[in-house]
Every structure is written in structure tokens, then in C-alpha cells.
Amino acid sequence: MLRLGNPNRRIHIGLIAMTFVLSIFAGRLVQLQGLDSKVYVAEAAERRVQEEKIPARRGSITDVNGHELALTVEAREIFLDPGVVVPAEREKVAATLAAELGVPKEQITAKLSDPAKRYVPVGTVNPAVARKVLAHKFKGVGSEHRYLRDYPGGDLAGSLIGFVGDDGYGLSGMELLHNKLLAGRDGEQIMETGRDGERIPMTRTTRQTPVAGRDVRLTIDRDIQWAAQQAIGEQVKATGARTGSVIVMDVQTGQVLAAANAPELDLKNWEKTPAEGWVNRAVADVFEPGSTNKVITAAAALESGAVRPETVFTVKDEIRCADQVLRDSHPHPTERLTFSGVVATSSNVGTILAAQKVGDRKLHEMLQRFGFGSKPGAGFYGEEAGLLPSWKDWLGSQRCTIAYGQGVSVTALQTASVYQTIANGGVRVTPSIVAGTTDDKDVFVPAAPGKRTRVVGERTAREVTTMLEAAVSEGGTGTLAAIDGYRVAGKTGTAMRYDAACQGYCGYTATFVGFAPADKPRLVVLAVIQDPREGHYGGEIAAPVFKKVMTFALKSKKVPPTGTTPPAVRIRAGE
Incomplete structure (x- = not known):
């Protein structure tokens, strides 16, 4: 006889099982909606909310x-979402993007290989190219606004x-x-x-x-900058030099109108240029100025009253200083030069004789007043201060060589600033490179004018200017810098060049710096060429660069000749 199970027991067992399962569900719900609710809400928000x-x-x-x-300029960044790209279309997507963006197909394929990544940039293009890419309507290919x-x-x-x-x-x-x-x-x-x-x-x-x-x-004038770069680039190439720089300054304001270098950094291909090629050598390269520094010695001698332009010096072609015999800039028999003649002919020996009348301390003070040993404060990136040893540390022949520009180091900008001071009647205007900026309403706000500092008296500046004009005239060392119709004042410089690579003096630094018109100065131009192989005298290879750049700048700024005649300058005693 068949015996059926107890229905009550089956019901009880079923109820117990259901209660157990429901209690698990309830516990999970409590966990999700109660204990861990904030965690899951935050995670959901993180996935849903995009920044x-x-x-x-x-x-x-x-x-x-x-x-x-x-x-x-406007641009678009093309990106991939590999997880969304249709697998069957990956080959076509890679080929199409490679063609449109001009990149290897393998590069796109590699970026499509990881579906876990949601945003993979593949290139930045102009809006027109981006529109062509998006016109293919591939899933997982998009663009973002960029600049x-x-x-x-x-x-x-x-x-x-x-x-x-x-x-x-x-x-x-x-x-x-x-x-x-x-x-x-x-x-x-x-x-x-x-x-x-x-x-x-x-x-x-x-x-x-x-x-x-x-x-x-900036204060840069685009046209003058271009002319300066062309002139220095051509001369660096012609002379086989390492580098060259040109500075053009406004005499009255101290504003830099050009700061050119050769070779210059191509901003469209800067990634291919080594880091040392990023440097603005016109303000960062430090070198011994040579004879261009004689203008400071001349100013110190005149300002002290120890020397006058007509003071006569008996100048041999060598002089003993401490344990060294220093030679003049060129061999010559003993001659009697006026101080004006000393500057015009760039005599090292005559300059030393004048410096001895000034004294180390006063010469050092004058170098400082002209800005040596401190950054010019022009607002350039990478400005250097050069090197000016304390006069107490001048030893041996250095007491003599600093007078004619060896043993002190400067930048092209510092040297140009010296001549701006002389051209401006003895008042130094702190150089500047920023003309101004726009404010939050896009209104132009001019920069504050450069600080004006009296360095030497007007008479001293005028007398030095006359000497510098004689240096560019017949009988001087800078005749190749003369410009037809204009009165030009300037100075050559040829210095032995210290090179860390040879751990000593190797090669030369050739310089010319001057201003025009000499009787009503408007512009200063400096040209410096480092380590030339074809010639090395500043009057031969730097003066022609000065002439090209100054001629262009005078015309560009519409500066007319003054029409005056330079004063007669006696170079030698008895003339």
C-alpha cells in the first residue's frame, strides 16, 4: 500500500528554505542600500560624471x-576609444587614420590593441583635417578642441x-x-x-x-631683426666662425630693437635642436670684450680729470706689467699720441698708461657704473652678469689688461649698453625688451620706462664720442664701419677668446660697436663674432656687419643725416 509524505512537513521545509534565501537577499539589500550605499553611489557617480x-x-x-x-591657432586632437571600435573595422580604421594624419599605420594599429583604454590620442591636426577624419563616421573615433x-x-x-x-x-x-x-x-x-x-x-x-x-x-622691430639676422648669419658663414650676435638699441629709450644670433633657433623644428642651441647668446654668452672696453677706461680717465683728449703719451709698442711684457695692438716705432689718438688707433699701451693715472679702484668703480658685473635687467630670459673681479683681486698683469678688455667678461647686451650710455650724454637707460602687455580687457598697457642713471658727465660723453668718431675716420681702426652721409662713432674690438674645451685662450672674439648719427645719436649697433677662421680683427669682419645693420636700421627708422661736419681730431703730437 502506497504511503504519501506528510504535506505539513514539506511545507515547513519549503518555508524554511525560502526564509533562508530571502534573508540572504535582504542582507544583501541592507548591505547595498545601507552599509555600502555611499561607496556604490560614489562609484556610479565617478563612472557617470565626466570632467x-x-x-x-x-x-x-x-x-x-x-x-x-x-x-x-585652432586645432583638433583626434582620439580613439579602442573598446568601442568595431573589431571588424579596426584594419580599415587604422589604414584610414594613417592616411589622413600622415602617420604609420602600425602606430594606429598598436593604439587600437588595448580595448581597456578609453581615450588614446593619435594626433593633433587643423579643423579641416579633423572634419575629413570624422566624416568617415567610425565608432570609437572622435576629436577634442585644442590649440x-x-x-x-x-x-x-x-x-x-x-x-x-x-x-x-x-x-x-x-x-x-x-x-x-x-x-x-x-x-x-x-x-x-x-x-x-x-x-x-x-x-x-x-x-x-x-x-x-x-x-x-616686445620692443623688437621685425624688419630690423630680420636684417640683423641676415647680416650676422652671412658673416658667420663667410668667416667660418662658431657663432655671432647683433644687438640694436634705441639710444634714448634703451629699448632693444633687435637681438639676433647665428645660428638661430628654428621654432618650427625646435625638437631637433640640442638644448645648447636654445640659448639666446646675445644675452647669455660671456666673453672678454677686448678693445671695445677701452671706452670705459677713456671715460674714467677723462672723468677723473687726470687726462684730457689732447694729453700726449709717449707710446712704445710694448710695456712691462708685473712679470709680463704686453704688446700693443700692432707693431710700431715709439710714437707720441694724443689721448684721442690712443683711442682712435686702439693702442693697448697708451690705454694702460692712461689707466695708471686713474688707479685700479676708480677704474673698477667706473666699470661697475657702466653695468659690468651685474645683470642688465632688460627682461630677457637667461641674462648673464658676466665677470668683474674686485679691484683688490687684480694681480700681476691683470692690472693692465683689464684696461683694454682682457680679464673681464661681459655679454653683447652689456657692451651695447655701455655705448648707449655714451651716446645718451652719459645717462644709462636700463635696457628693455618688453614694450608692454594687454590687460584682462585686452587693452594694451605700456611697460614702465627704463631707469635712468647718470654714469659720466655730458662733457666726458661728448669728448669720448669725438674720439670714437675719429676711430671710424681715416687713420682709425674702424674705417669699414663708415656710412656715407652719416657721422658714425664706434670702436673695434679684437680679444683672445677663452675656451673651456682647450682650457685656455684659443681663437679670437671680433667685435664692433658704435652709434649714429654721432652728433645726434639715435641707434646703437653691436656685432660680435666668436672664433672666426677667416680673419679675426674686429675692424675687418665685425665692422662690415655693423655697417649693414646700421644702414638698414637708420633707413627703417627714417633717421636723416644731420648734415654737420665732424670736428678735427689730432691723433699725433705735432699734427
């Missing part, structure tokens, strides 16, 4: 007339302007020095998106508007 940086437009760097030397930095002039003032990295941060030159001002402030957008990145309708969106960067206007 997007909105880049700010970087400000422009312009020349003094507003011509853009560095500007920002690119462009340098229309290529290598025009390259090391002065500098460049930015891939992150938009300035890495050298003015781009680095004024990065905060130029960069502005990036904005931010927060929104809620679905699994595939689409925005969820009716959800919150927070947007912080970016603040565009401000513009920086």
Missing part, C-alpha cells in the same frame, strides 16, 4: 608694431621668443619667462554621460569658462 578640461587660448607675442611672432602654437617667422628671433611643449607650457625664452601671463587659465566642464559617452539628457552640467592668456608686445 573635461577646456583649454585657454594662449596669448600672442608680437613685435613693437603688433606683428605676431608667436600666436595660437596649437605657431611661429610664422620660423627662426626670426627664435632663441629670444622660445617655444612651448606639447602640454602648452613655455619651455624657453619669452614663452617660459612670461608663461603665466601668456597661458591664461584653463576652464572646466563637468557633465553626466552614459556608457558610450553620450551626455544624459536633463542631467546637471557645470562649466567654468576659460580665461584667455594676455599678449606680450
